[in-house]
Amino acid sequence: MDEKLEEEITNLVNNGKINDALKMARDAFPESPDDVSDLLNRIGCDFVQRRDYSTSEKVFTGLIAIDPKNVDAYYNRGNAALDKGMMDVAIRDYNRVLEIKPMAMAYVNRGLAYMEKGDMGKALSDFNEALKTNPDTADAYHYRGLIYMEKGDMEKAIEDFSKAVEINPEYAEPYCYRGLAYLDKEDSKKALGDLNKAIELNPGFGLAYARRGLAYLSRGNLNRAIMDCDKAIRLDRRNPEAYYYRGMAHYHDGNHRKAKDDYKKACSLDPGLKDQPY
Known part of the structure; x- marks a missing residue:
């Protein structure tokens, strides 16, 4: 042409x-x-x-x-539907892709659609299939790691996040989530290392700042915790974790009024946080 x-x-x-x-x-x-x-x-x-x-x-x-039988057209249309939040439509297009030929990223993105629908079993199966199709699919390791975190299996989550950054050292998200997994295991030193790396790779990564704030909070460094959460909120004013962790820092700093305000804001953004009072 x-x-x-x-x-x-x-x-x-x-x-x-x-x-x-x-x-x-x-x-x-x-x-x-x-x-x-x-x-x-x-x-x-x-x-x-x-x-x-x-x-x-x-x-x-x-x-x-x-x-x-244009695989790319089905895949791209599925991605558009996924981006738009139309999970069932996206799944149908990824199904069509996979009927024509195995494609690791079609499994990954279909797995993401299943995650959004709350079907973790099908999502896990798709991430496993993605890795069978292409063992170097960093996204599959990352998202499978998220499922293991959701299940409370931090060891497997850390394994998968580690594999993701081994394949793609410039991938900020697995560092951020591995940092959170290390915090769950009370290893704030490794957590800070990972969260620093996530921010180095993506200086606009609000969630990484919020979680680094939590890491500082766990070490009793309230000022650094508040500074990081402030930065996270400047980057994304709808980040519930940032308000929640900043509120915790204010609470431990004796500023209960600010703590209460942040807690209310966090719960308005994520009602599930009401079950996790300070």
């Missing part, structure tokens, strides 16, 4: 003339199937990034009509 045709199809989609763009793509498909697939998938993903799910869905669905 020549650049002029690619540009014309792209402009038609950008101007809302999706049917015209898809007709042009369909006409070009017999001679340039890979180019058409790459172009439409790229356009669709661009609209997902813009949060224009309606346009992205039309593009991916149009590509599937042209090429019914």
Whole structure:
């Protein structure tokens, strides 16, 4: 497919003339199937990034009509549905991907959809399948680690988070969650090391600041705890953990009024925290 045709199809989609763009793509498909697939998938993903799910869905669905076994189109449409919070729709598209061929990230993302639906058994099974398909899938180790944390099995969680960062040393999230697992095991030194690393990799990672605040709190360093929670709240004012941990620090510092205010705010963001009073 020549650049002029690619540009014309792209402009038609950008101007809302999706049917015209898809007709042009369909006409070009017999001679340039890979180019058409790459172009439409790229356009669709661009609209997902813009949060224009309606346009992205039309593009991916149009590509599937042209090429019914286009794995990337099903996968990308599933990702858009996952991003939009439509878990059942996402699962259907990932099912279709996996009917056509095994894909580690399709298992991972379907597992995420099952996690969102509260079906940890199916999620765990999918993360296991992802690792059978590709043992170097860092995301599968990370999310499986989250399930082990949820089950209270910190040893297995730490193992999986460690494997995730071994595969991808630039992956901030497993450091953050491994840090929390170390805190659960009362190893604040290792926890601080991991949380520092998470923040080094992603300076805008509010949750890591909140949890580092908890690590400082566990060591009795109330000022550092409050400073980190303040930073977490500046980054994300809807972070319940940051308010909760800051409230704990204020409480232990003797400032019960501020502690009460933070506790109320934390519970308004996450009602489950009402079962965990200071």
